[in-house]
Amino acid sequence: MGKNIFFIRSANGQVIEQLVDYIKNKHKNENIKLYCLIQKSSVKSFNEKYPSIKCIESEDGFFKYSVLKNNKELLHKLNDFQFDELYIPSSYGDYPDFNEVFLICSKIKNDKTILYNCYGETVEKKLNFAYIWIDKNLGEAIYFFKVLFALIGISLIYLVCYPYYFVKRKLFDNI
Missing domain, CATH: 3.40.50 (Rossmann fold)
Known part of the structure; x- marks a missing residue:
């Protein structure tokens, strides 16, 4: 055969x-x-x-x-x-x-x-049919949410780290 x-x-x-x-x-x-x-x-x-x-x-x-x-x-x-x-x-x-x-x-x-x-x-x-279908039909939506979460993460880091840096700089400038 x-x-x-x-x-x-x-x-x-x-x-x-x-x-x-x-x-x-x-x-x-x-x-x-x-x-x-x-x-x-x-x-x-x-x-x-x-x-x-x-x-x-x-x-x-x-x-x-x-x-x-x-x-x-x-x-x-x-x-x-x-x-x-x-x-x-x-x-x-x-x-x-x-x-x-x-x-x-x-x-x-x-x-x-x-x-x-x-x-x-x-x-x-x-x-795998399911993975290919999801990638084909939902790929753009998934990409949008990845970018959105990345921007939120960057914003949170900036909002937390900038005040810390500002306070630390003011404290050490006074010493």
Whole structure:
């Protein structure tokens, strides 16, 4: 029985090509089946370039979790498999605005999630739907409260320390 390896087409063509080469080199002595979640408009050209990779079509445009959860057929296709590895490629060195992709990938059954960036660096990551959802939807509110508490803390330190310094200076000036 071979390994089922899944990746989402969340990066440009060059990074996807690097990723496919990386996966094939990593598993060159193993029987692997590659699956890719890809937008409908890109399937034809992708199949011409990679005929051995099974495409799972999603709606055109950016990957959005809200679209995925409403597409029962796509959810059913994705949940038919247990993937050994799930790769999330990025066209950048980091993963800017990848919360939607992380939400989608957190709902796909897999043993190992691996982030792959444009430099060929890989990082294994555990995706927790609740943490990602909180970060995506409440991140700005949480940031506001962090800044608010920092300002309150600085104000309290100033209000306590300045009078202490003032009194101490007046006492020692008189001596």
